[in-house]
Amino acid sequence: MSKILRLGWFYPDQLSLYGDRGNIKILFNRCFSRGINCIVDYIGFGDRFAEKDYDLVFMGGGADFSQSLIYEDFIKTKKDNLESFLKSKGVGLFVCGAYQLMGHFYKNQTGLVTEGISLFDMYTQSRTPRCTGRIVCQLPEPILGKKYLFGFENHSGRTFITNNDFRFSRVLLGKGNNGFDRFEGYCKDNFIGTYLHGPILALNPFLADWMISTAFKRKFSDELLTIQLPEDALIYRARANLFLKSFFSFVNC
């Protein structure tokens, strides 16, 4: 295996509430299946993010409590280099709590404000009731031939994006960013923020392939063949089933 992609996993101890390490596992395995060695580094408290050494970054979800533990460190030790990474077209995926911290701030229900790193032009306010349930979204343009995202959302935050150009996908079933504007997630260059759990890459393995091939092209100036892997057939059958279930629960309520 001659080619290496380096993946930085931010705050794995604090922000892995929700099967997020499944996203890491899927990225690692799909790199391996294509003859790429994926090296995963933990980037935690106090660790500087040496952005030139990395090709992909991931940061997962956590409770309000966990976010409050790390936000100062996130701003102090990672913000600047993450911004450079974004500008240099590095690939990043930020889920749920991480997604919120990429914005300007997160305000909880008692009014307490947790500052974000403002790489995404958005803010989040916690409200009741929680947005919980299956979610199906449609991408504006297909990614590797796939147009639909499946997941499970579970968040009290309502995220409001200033610039419509950065909305990631349109909500077909579910709540999305705020339950009003029918959009989900944020996409800027090669950074994606989203509320989708599942984990997101388990239910949408094409997205993992997009991340890997984009990082590969950025690093090696070469295209990576991303044919569907044999085990993906399981997931695409499961997605069809999920779509029917989500549709019937939508019709039924």
Added chain:
Amino acid sequence: MHIEVFLLKTIKFLLNTLNKDAGSSLPGFLLNKIYPHSFDKFVDKLKSRLILVSGTNGKTTTVSLVRYGLDFLKISCFSNDTGANIQSGLLTSLGLNFNLKSQSFLDTGILEVDEQHLRLFKGRSPKVQVFLNIFRDQLDRNTELEKIAAIWKDILSSWSKETVVVLNADDPLIVSLSKCCPGRVIYFGLQAPIFDTSDSTGKLTIGDSMYCPVCGSPLVYSARFFSHFGHWSCSSCQFSRPQPDIFVTSDCLGGGSKIHLPGNTEFSLPELAVVGSHNISNFLAALGVIYAYTNNSSAIKNIDWSNFLPAPFRQEKIQAGATTFNLLLSKNPAGLGQNIQFIKRLPPDILTNSALVFGLNDLYADGRDISWLWDVDFEQLPDCFYRSGVFAFGSRFRELQFCLYNNNIKSEAGFRRFKKILPHLKTYKNVYVLSSYTAMSEVHGILKN
């Protein structure tokens, strides 16, 4: 109350004529629709005699251990031992305990109570309350661990000082409840691991609660047993594991273990029908409850546990022809992780002729979000299962197979229904079913019939 009792018992009787196993929750559900205040009436009459069991994992096993112990000590009791632990199930268990004159003659009632439904007892002080643990479980319903702890603190603060609270010293989030306890607190805990729960590299699974619930600093462990259980202290403030009143020590891993009770009473850890460090923890919790109720260590020492049978789905064995099915309820990362540890410790001669069946549904009782599956350390499974002998079923069997595949485990087959897997299992001497709740009910129903 006479009418409520009559109605409840009539509904239960009618359901049982159709199906002998029915009626653990539906009578309570229907009664609540007709008489919405019946739950309050029943609880108010009984509250000072009630033992409540709450926690993420181990409630049903702990209730059956407490019931067994109190029965042995000739203390009459009722319990919701089918595991029906939300309002309808609690109401059914409470109501069935009364006669038509609204009298209850049993000494005590032991109720397992769902994490979210303990709020039904706010302001209604039970005799004993035990908190077992808090793990991630059904996050679509339970959201965050800290929020559950906050709910429990609020409830504890509403109780009188007569209530004795039994807490797990090994779980820092549980110990944080102590400052809201109005009266006496009894701690239980493991002084040493009974079984080695680390993998070959010495690493343990990620814990669900690794930060100080008081100040948020990282916790430091001098010994870590599984998940976030262990001997912990805060790296910053004074918050640390209290010395338990009831604990187990072992001279070596897997042998020579002793139980210590207050009053310098000790006895050898009995051979229980349920095994694993998590079940030893449940056993200590049960002893804590019995001690809180009786204050009699000598009597507890003399309980003969040899006839204790596990609760349904909790290491329950069902014989079907030449195959022994072992049911291991697995509904969250901590629970499935502990069951995998149990499988890992099976002797090689048992493993060679064993199959694993994983089951996953996503109904309300299972938790609708299955993301937690990816937090399970499947790589702890014995090597023989990487090649063969693994099957999957349930409404999310494909995602389950995909997850196993990404953990280098290629399942032989996957089906929506358990009965379609049965023909594949005939050649195995032992089958271990690790499944979420409703999927396990399906298995149980098929095997029992």
